[in-house]
Amino acid sequence: MSAEDLEKYETDMELSLYREYRDIVSQFSYVVETERRFYLANSVDVAVRNADGEVYFEVRMSDAWVWDMYRPARFVKNVRVVTFKDVNVEELDKPDLRLEDGPFGG
Helix, strand or coil: CCHHHHHHHHHHHHHHHHHHHHHHHHCCCCCEEECCCEEEEEEEEEEEECCCCEEEEEEEEEEEECCCCCCCCCEEEEEEEEEECCCCEEECCCHHHHCCCCCEEE
16 A cells, blocks of 8 residues: 555545544533543543652543544443543533523523
């Protein structure tokens, strides 16, 4: 496989992965970013740990989707990540769950 073929393959895989993400993102509550990967999850627990003066983060997620084009199975029931870098957790906006303006909402 030439370098050009490899680049085209990676571009095609990234586009496919983006389309999958776009189709499933509404099924999740959180976006989690670590230095190595990007996750969608419905449950996230981040714990700061300290071992021999080294601070690290332990991130546990359940019902997760892993952004990684080289993984054949991106949906996982449980995942545990240990990292020495920052972890970013954001709650996803659920616009389809908002009540309309009116007597009971808004």
